[in-house]
Amino acid sequence: MYVVLSCAASIDGYLDDSSDTRLLLSNAADFDRVDEVRAGCDAIMVGGNTYRRDQPRLRIRSADRIAARRASGLPEHPLRVVVSRSVAAVDDWLAYPSIDLALKDLEARGVRRLMVEGGADVLAQFLNRGLADELHLAVAPRFVGDPRGTRLNGIAEATLAEVTQLDQIVVLRYLLRDHAFMRQAIELSKLCPPSDTAFAVGAVIVREGKILSTGYSRETDPTVHAEQAALNKIGDAKGATVYSSLEPCSIRKSGARPCADRLIEAGIARVVYAWREPPLFVHGDGAAVLKDVGIEVVELTELAAEARATNVMMGP
């Protein structure tokens, strides 16, 4: 499930002040942007406090977006979800006593894209546990400065992917989960025994948010590739995602089995790489080979320079 976190904050990071009235930080254009994000999701989640304090509707406002959803066979609105140990949700709301139970049941209901609209407590848990793929943060041009207000917090590293200005609001789109694992793969690439004739690559294999295995080039013998080293350590990688700092190889000078073939054989569902293979040693086309058999392939071009930097033979 792809998870998008969304909120609006003041310059000093508040989502709300301590007054009884709901603080509207977004402007009309930003609320319309949020509406569009909602329309692209299967479910929207909030925490118990937001549910109680805001009594949110979480409905799509635009008639055109509702019509477009209907035309593509979707329900008019995404599912509405609250996580709470105490709330018994009414109407068509789904209530879950834990985030894990919510994610499990929503997955079973066919939810592919979940939007989490807050509040701070729930957002922090998604951030801290590495459960989110993106954060959309709208920054409003004001300070709140209320020590009893609600502040955005959490521990996570993010990569800035997009900046949009909507009049006085700046919308920052950050990428989270893929980037955290890719950074780990890049760190692993720094462990590779040096070579002038082969790339330094790191790989991490992940299933359901948990690391199954890791590897790096030349880890166990002078010819082993990172993905291969990681795959060799586990029996079952079916359905997993492989993060590789370099595009998996589709051809090897030595005649050894290319990593793309190994990934296909292992039943890998998704491959994320940062640096497209340059035509230095061979003319590889691993991404296309993987896509051809239906594997989802994601290229994180914004981390390519970091992945390349480990490879001194490429020059500055």
Ligand SMILES: NC(=O)C1=CN([C@@H]2O[C@H](COP(=O)(O)OP(=O)(O)OC[C@H]3O[C@@H](n4cnc5c(N)ncnc54)[C@H](OP(=O)(O)O)[C@@H]3O)[C@@H](O)[C@H]2O)C=CC1
């Ligand atoms: N500016 C913005 O974009 C947004 C602002 N807000 C504001 O944020 C404030 C609310 O934020 P905050 O106080 O942090 O609270 P949350 O909305 O994050 O809700 C926290 C509550 O969610 C439930 N909960 C949290 N984690 C779990 C878990 N793991 N399992 C089960 N239940 C869980 C609990 O509910 P319970 O107590 O019922 O058990 C907990 O008290 C409001 O003032 C709201 O207006 C909210 C969303 C967006």
Ligand SMILES: Nc1c(N[C@@H]2O[C@H](COP(=O)(O)O)[C@@H](O)[C@H]2O)[nH]c(=O)[nH]c1=O
């Ligand atoms: N205040 C605030 C947001 N608040 C979020 O919007 C929810 C209300 O949705 P609805 O009832 O459908 O309008 C509310 O519960 C909270 O999750 N969102 C934003 O993008 N910007 C804002 O300034």
